Amino acid sequence: MNNLALKELLYKMADDQLILGHRNSEWTGFGPLLEEDIAFSSMAQDKVGQSLALYTLLQTLGESDPDTIAFTRNASRFHNCILVELPNQEYDFSLIRHFLFDTAEALRFEALTNSAYEPLAQLARKIRGELRYHTLHANTWMKQLGSATEESITRLQKSLEAAFPYALGIFETSPYEAELIDQKIFAGEAALKEKWLARIESVIHQTQLQLPDWKTLTPVYGGREGKHSEHLQPLLDEMSEVFRIDPTAEW
Amino acid sequence: MYGGGNTFEGIKTDSLSQEDPVKLAAFEARIARGEKIEPTDWMPQLYRKQLIRMIEQHAHSEIIGALPEGTWITRAPGFKRKMALMAKVQDEVGHAQLLYSAAETLGKSREQMIDDLINGKSKYSNVFNYPTFTWADCCFISWLVDAGAIVNQLANAKGSYGPYCRALERICAEESFHLKYGHHCVIYLASGTAKQRQMFQEALNRWWPPMMHFFGPSDKISAHTEVLMRWKVKMGTNDEMRNQFLDMYVPKIWELGFTIPDPNLKKNTETGKWEYTEPDWEEFKRVINGNGPCNKERLEVRRVAEARGRWVREALKSPKAAYVTPLA
Amino acid sequence: MNSLDPRVSRLPQIQEPVSLKAPLDQFGTFEVFVQPKEGKPFQHEGIVHAPDIELAWVLAKETFTRRFTCTSLYVADTRDVYVSPLTEGESNAYDPIPETRESGIKKTYEIYHLAKRGRQHVHAGTVQAATPQHAMTEAKLQFNTGKTVYNVWAIANDAIRFTTPEEKELWLTLSEKKFRDASDYKGGDKLKEFLERKLIS
Numbered sequence A: 001m002n003n004l005a006l007k008e009l010l011y012k013m014a015d016d017q018l019i020l021g022h023r024n025s026e027w028t029g030f031g032p033l034l035e036e037d038i039a040f041s042s043m044a045q046d047k048v049g050q051s052l053a054l055y056t057l058l059q060t061l062g063e064s065d066p067d068t069i070a071f072t073r074n075a076s077r078f079h080n081c082i083l084v085e086l087p088n089q090e091y092d093f094s095l096i097r098h099f100l101f102d103t104a105e106a107l108r109f110e111a112l113t114n115s116a117y118e119p120l121a122q123l124a125r126k127i128r129g130e131l132r133y134h135t136l137h138a139n140t141w142m143k144q145l146g147s148a149t150e151e152s153i154t155r156l157q158k159s160l161e162a163a164f165p166y167a168l169g170i171f172e173t174s175p176y177e178a179e180l181i182d183q184k185i186f187a188g189e190a191a192l193k194e195k196w197l198a199r200i201e202s203v204i205h206q207t208q209l210q211l212p213d214w215k216t217l218t219p220v221y222g223g224r225e226g227k228h229s230e231h232l233q234p235l236l237d238e239m240s241e242v243f244r245i246d247p248t249a250e251w
Numbered sequence B: 001m002y003g004g005g006n007t008f009e010g011i012k013t014d015s016l017s018q019e020d021p022v023k024l025a026a027f028e029a030r031i032a033r034g035e036k037i038e039p040t041d042w043m044p045q046l047y048r049k050q051l052i053r054m055i056e057q058h059a060h061s062e063i064i065g066a067l068p069e070g071t072w073i074t075r076a077p078g079f080k081r082k083m084a085l086m087a088k089v090q091d092e093v094g095h096a097q098l099l100y101s102a103a104e105t106l107g108k109s110r111e112q113m114i115d116d117l118i119n120g121k122s123k124y125s126n127v128f129n130y131p132t133f134t135w136a137d138c139c140f141i142s143w144l145v146d147a148g149a150i151v152n153q154l155a156n157a158k159g160s161y162g163p164y165c166r167a168l169e170r171i172c173a174e175e176s177f178h179l180k181y182g183h184h185c186v187i188y189l190a191s192g193t194a195k196q197r198q199m200f201q202e203a204l205n206r207w208w209p210p211m212m213h214f215f216g217p218s219d220k221i222s223a224h225t226e227v228l229m230r231w232k233v234k235m236g237t238n239d240e241m242r243n244q245f246l247d248m249y250v251p252k253i254w255e256l257g258f259t260i261p262d263p264n265l266k267k268n269t270e271t272g273k274w275e276y277t278e279p280d281w282e283e284f285k286r287v288i289n290g291n292g293p294c295n296k297e298r299l300e301v302r303r304v305a306e307a308r309g310r311w312v313r314e315a316l317k318s319p320k321a322a323y324v325t326p327l328a
Numbered sequence C: 001m002n003s004l005d006p007r008v009s010r011l012p013q014i015q016e017p018v019s020l021k022a023p024l025d026q027f028g029t030f031e032v033f034v035q036p037k038e039g040k041p042f043q044h045e046g047i048v049h050a051p052d053i054e055l056a057w058v059l060a061k062e063t064f065t066r067r068f069t070c071t072s073l074y075v076a077d078t079r080d081v082y083v084s085p086l087t088e089g090e091s092n093a094y095d096p097i098p099e100t101r102e103s104g105i106k107k108t109y110e111i112y113h114l115a116k117r118g119r120q121h122v123h124a125g126t127v128q129a130a131t132p133q134h135a136m137t138e139a140k141l142q143f144n145t146g147k148t149v150y151n152v153w154a155i156a157n158d159a160i161r162f163t164t165p166e167e168k169e170l171w172l173t174l175s176e177k178k179f180r181d182a183s184d185y186k187g188g189d190k191l192k193e194f195l196e197r198k199l200i201s
């Protein structure tokens, strides 16, 4: 098994989960409805927990411990897609991002339940219930707000269009794509993207929203190779503010 | 999360003379037998009013209480703390949800309560009007403010109103995580580097006076509450609660080698009661009345959150989902 | 807003006044019922505010089953819960319920009992009935053991959003979320080691 290819896959997945979990946790206490505040926080916790599980796999492959990996790297060493690091903005954007990303995430893990890398397959099988909830939650809100008032439809449409090029960036290919597919570790970004488009489309069709003409859009790539927007480094500085007071201390 | 002070203003019992004496006697007898009051039962207006006020203030204290700790939610050091703090602050929001629901069974809608909070018409625990400057302040709250809240909540869980007791039962079960987590954090600071110890000592210095205020003014100067005690609305005096807290937690703070900033604090071995420098009740009143260091920010954050969420709520409002009073 | 909380500092400025809305223009309430373990009865846990029953179910899941254990959950609009009068002391809520016979198409009702004031309503069983009143009668015939029940609820099955069999997997990892559990924060060893160190120095 090619460790570099596997590590690259695990890093980008773990970083995605961590950064989006972190972003979503910013909503805690500020949500549009108490119950939704709670639900959004749970899903943020799930994401951070999933990132921890993935970093723990990386540790078994010889990388540092999860805290060191997560709290001491600089932005250029993070492999998350740019979508997840963007600021939350209003709830419409956070919801659209949640819908676009979590649909991809659920499909990715679904594909990984058959991964030749057994520890990852096990993890994917274990968390399928969490992911089912995330997509159920996202789809329910999308269907409701996407067909409610002029304001809610306009807001979601605007955010959908703003987020879409970044969402396409989720599927930025890795240099190891062929190896991962060959070795049956992961079915590859192209296959994932195709399933994702179909799934997204089927939900959008149940609303009054229009799917952006994705073929004419330029995907925002770069995140997978450490080239990020101006938003990631400040996020990381904030996240590690206490940890960096003394990285050798136990907190 | 919640503190005394909720019954700070005196209550007028005049309205009691207008209540049906037969119903009133049956109501009081039921409470005396240890039976709970449920939403559809007859109850005196004063009971309803005081309960709404108390449960509502408790709920506000939870939702506002999510803010000072929330200040550190994006900065918690390491995975263990990050996940715990996310879950802990989430629980506090959940407590607000449970408590608003309990108050709603008495006939006041959640939205009305939230409006009253934002408009400064109703109060919440003064302790959340203080800032959390460092991670150690956040640990102080998780451990000791929650500990204080638990003293209150365990007592109130034995009160007379069914829906409030049920909410508190669930809340208390969740609080045991908060308390353990908070103590765990402080043990790590105490046994850590000199810098970490210093961080917590400084937090303790800042938070001790608000912590003493937390249980409300001393019995000597508090309003009379006999009828509320008889009705099992208020379950103990402010000083009793404060004493219980000191009894349980001062030894634990000292055990960790920290200094509590009150040279007069000691337990009187004869009376079994703690003695301390009288807290500054003028300061307490100032903060309760809106002039603490963070009152404005706390309410502004709630106001902005409500305003930002309004389009979501308005989009989905429909006659099908019209408001009714919940059942239990 | 200039705040110690970086999240608050990032909040947008919003000028609109707060109290422009009509009173009571909030969502309806839905009653939430949870089964803590396989084989155990469902019990009432509380309410959620939601615009409709589907979202109520989604929101109830995290509001009421993110801690402890859960195997299933359902919700019903508060207005769809048919309620008997509440009794006290020795008097049984079933006593005043008339024994009406009714014909017509029957459907399934879930029946709940309040066994003690201050407790939650607990699932007693299901009955087939034509109307909610009839469901009460059927419940009286089937579940009234003579032991005092203080309150009876009947909810028609078709007014309930149940958990589907596939959705049971939603709670798969619940027991592993130890970070929300007091047992994950044992500081005893650390404390002992610290106290010993303190003793030496």
Ligand SMILES: [Fe+2]
Residues within 6 Å of the ligand: B001, B062, B091, B092, B095, B149, B171
């Ligand atoms: Fe709380």
Ligand SMILES: [Fe+2]
Residues within 6 Å of the ligand: B001, B065, B092, B145, B146, B149
């Ligand atoms: Fe608290």
Ligand SMILES: [Fe+2]
Residues within 6 Å of the ligand: B001, B092, B146, B149, B175, B178
């Ligand atoms: Fe708490």
